[in-house]
Every structure is written in structure tokens, then in C-alpha cells.
Amino acid sequence: MPQAVATLLNARWIVPVEPEQRVLEHHTIAIQDGRILAILPQAEAATRYQADTCLDLDKHVLIPGLINVHTHASMTLLRGLADDLPLMKWLQDHIWPVEARWVSRSFVRDGARLAMAEMLRGGTTCFNDMYMFPDVVATAAQECGIRACVGLIAFDFPTSYASHMDEYLTKGLQLHESLRADPLVRTALAPHAPYTVSASALERIGRLAEDLNLPIHIHVHETAAEVEQFQAKHGCRPLAQLEKLGLLSPRLLAVHMTQLEPAEIETLAHTGVHVAHCPESNLKLASGFCPSARLDAAGVNIGIGTDGAASNNDLDLFGEMHIAALLGKAVAGDPTALPAARVLRMATLNGARALGLADQIGSLEPGKAADIVAIDLCQPETEPVYHPISQLVYATSRHQVTDVWIAGQRVLANRELMTLDGPDLIQRARGWRKKIAIERRA
Numbered sequence: 001m002p003q004a005v006a007t008l009l010n011a012r013w014i015v016p017v018e019p020e021q022r023v024l025e026h027h028t029i030a031i032q033d034g035r036i037l038a039i040l041p042q043a044e045a046a047t048r049y050q051a052d053t054c055l056d057l058d059k060h061v062l063i064p065g066l067i068n069v070h071t072h073a074s075m076t077l078l079r080g081l082a083d084d085l086p087l088m089k090w091l092q093d094h095i096w097p098v099e100a101r102w103v104s105r106s107f108v109r110d111g112a113r114l115a116m117a118e119m120l121r122g123g124t125t126c127f128n129d130m131y132m133f134p135d136v137v138a139t140a141a142q143e144c145g146i147r148a149c150v151g152l153i154a155f156d157f158p159t160s161y162a163s164h165m166d167e168y169l170t171k172g173l174q175l176h177e178s179l180r181a182d183p184l185v186r187t188a189l190a191p192h193a194p195y196t197v198s199a200s201a202l203e204r205i206g207r208l209a210e211d212l213n214l215p216i217h218i219h220v221h222e223t224a225a226e227v228e229q230f231q232a233k234h235g236c237r238p239l240a241q242l243e244k245l246g247l248l249s250p251r252l253l254a255v256h257m258t259q260l261e262p263a264e265i266e267t268l269a270h271t272g273v274h275v276a277h278c279p280e281s282n283l284k285l286a287s288g289f290c291p292s293a294r295l296d297a298a299g300v301n302i303g304i305g306t307d308g309a310a311s312n313n314d315l316d317l318f319g320e321m322h323i324a325a326l327l328g329k330a331v332a333g334d335p336t337a338l339p340a341a342r343v344l345r346m347a348t349l350n351g352a353r354a355l356g357l358a359d360q361i362g363s364l365e366p367g368k369a370a371d372i373v374a375i376d377l378c379q380p381e382t383e384p385v386y387h388p389i390s391q392l393v394y395a396t397s398r399h400q401v402t403d404v405w406i407a408g409q410r411v412l413a414n415r416e417l418m419t420l421d422g423p424d425l426i427q428r429a430r431g432w433r434k435k436i437a438i439e440r441r442a
């Protein structure tokens, strides 16, 4: 008697990501209670299971949901506001003044939802956020069914979200408590950067992270100017400061890391620090090049992030994987560096490891959450298919994503959003642009 299951996905190819090079042909994923029950040949699945929903995805490859390990989701509303500038001028003269004027709960809600719509349509099923009003981002994620890690942010200076460090951390800890049992939304401590958060606050945040067993999500060594100015002020490089404060551990997710010396790479390797590699943002701001191949060779875990849409300017992990692969080879001067399967792993299982979620997501394995993306490879742009993993990293567009499941819930069906109202989000985004643009012209 066949076993009743919720869903059977019969696919032309399945790339589980673990083992790294594995490609399964004409296999089926059986989904039950939001988790992967089994992955097996289609003929076997047809006799073993009887499903409420059975999809024949005979043109598709199934991969684990992509994981964006660093973004500022609500900055979608600032996409294209200020381009072609270096980081500090971009932040200090444009972004931070606009955020001080406009960032509110409704700004964050509308921007985060727009980001979630873009990410779901692009096969991203989990994102790690750092922005004001993380409680609003958390609620928006819960409502649309996307997996998220929201940053309990901390700055030395006031924002519309909080006025001082105690308020940042009190609000953050309240949010953490409210999300303890949430199946999809987690938290991380998110001090902005060593140049905007004092040593004493960073030390306090390190202790909180230990007590609550939380990741620490922070911008580090993004530009040479940041490192030089910090060294001039504090007498050491930012990473050395974090080491002195006891923050270098598998709990730390260091974002950007374009300025690294050989000894620092070795330190990252033996302390287990994870790196969030954001190649497009680094390139657009001319911030530098993360030595991704050297970090990977040293055994440092690297995830892939888009940063915010105001310094990219999209939230497209297919594009990010493509750039990460090519840039990694160019920076290493070695075309064999960062092969496609390794880059796909960076955008999936490595990202899950960086967020402490590798036991739940990041690969297609029985027992893990059914966070699954279907991509139609039988299009002119990706035919013929010799190696599906190569196609995914070097040729596939995010627009070929047709279906997405998160914890077994189908949130994108034939490219239609099932849990967000796209047209409404676009109208709201246009409303924000009108308000912001008019005042900037005034």
C-alpha cells in the first residue's frame, strides 16, 4: 500500500549540494510535514508514495533554496537613489541623511516586502537582514512565509529606531524573546561595524551572543580607507580589535572582508569566523576584492550576500554567484579557482552554516526543511545542458525560477507570488519614491 505524502516533485535533475558535485537525474523529492521525506528514483517513488500534489517538472532542476547571508532588505526603496559613489560619501552624504528623514515602521514594512517579493522570485528562501525596525521585518517575513534571520542592530549613534545603545539592545532582546519559538524567523546580534560601535558595546554584544547562543552579524574590512582610519584612531586594524574583544569565533559572520592580510586569513581559519562575500556591492562601491579563493583554500566558510539594493542594485543571488565565480578566478589569477559547485555551495549550505542553520536548510537531504527551488533549464539561454551545476552558476537567470517551496509551502507557483501582492508593493514603492525624490530636489 503506497504511503500518503503531501507532495511529490518529479524532476529532470536534482542538485542536492551535499555531496558537492552530486547531480541526480529523473529523481523525485517526497515532502511531508514541511520536510524532505525522501529523494529517490521516480519509478520507485511512483510505487512507494501517493501524494496530494504531484508535479512533473520535466524541464527543471531542483536545488536547495538560496541563502542571502547579508542584506538590508528595506533599502529596496532606495534602489538607484545614489549611485557611482565611494562607500563613505555614499553613506554619509546620501544614504544616512535619507534614512534619518524617512526610515519608519511603514518604510521598513513596504521595503522589506518588496525585497521579499524580489528574493522569492529569484529563488532566495532565506535572508540575513540588518536594518532598523527588525520587528517589522520579522512580521513581514512571517506573513509571507520566507525564512529570515533579523538583525538586532546596534549603532553608537541615534536612528529613528533607537536613541542609544541601551535602547538598541533592550529592543533587540525583547524581539529575540518574542521569536524564540518561531519556525522560520531567527535573530542575530547585528552591531553595524567596528567604526560605528564602540569597543565596550562590542564586548557587551559578544557576551550577549554567548549567553543567547546567537550569531554576530557585522560589516568588517569593507574598504582600505575604513581600515586605515580605524588603525589611525585605535592603533590596530578592525579585525584585531574584534580579536582583542573576544569576538572571533564560529559565532561571527564578518561581511565584505576585502582587506585581508595572510595572517588575518589564517586567524579567520583557526577561529572559525564565517565570511559574507558581497561581490557586486564591493565592485559597485569600488571597495576592493574579497580574496575568496584564498579564504576557501584556507578552509574559511564563505556565504554569499547581495548587501542592500541601494549598493548593488538588485537582490539576485544567481547574478551574485556568477560574479563571485568569475571574480574569484580573476583575483586568484587561476581559472580553476572556485569551481561552479563550490560557488553554488557558498550560496546554499555555506550560508546555512554561517547562520547556524545547517542542520535544517542549505542542502536537499531527508530530514531537512523542504526549502526547494525549481528552475526551468530547457530554455534557449541554458540549452544544451551538459552539466546542470555549471549552467546554474554561469548561464542561468533568476527569471528562470518557476517555483519555490519554503518548509513545504509553495510560495511561488509558475512565477506567481502566492503570499505577497506584487502590484500593491509596486504602488507603495512608487509612493515612497515620489515623497523622497520631491524632497531631495527641493
Ligand SMILES: CSC[C@H]1O[C@@H](n2cnc3c(O)ncnc32)[C@H](O)[C@@H]1O
Pocket (backbone or CB within 6 Å): 072, 091, 095, 096, 099, 130, 131, 132, 153, 154, 155, 191, 192, 193, 219, 222, 281, 307, 308, 311
Ligand atoms: C544598522 S542598520 C544597517 C545600516 O548599514 C547601512 N549600510 C548599507 N550598506 C552598507 C555597507 O555596504 N557598508 C556599511 N553600511 C551599510 C545602511 O544604510 C544602514 O544605515
Ligand SMILES: [Zn+2]
Pocket (backbone or CB within 6 Å): 070, 071, 072, 219, 255, 307, 308
Ligand atoms: Zn551591508
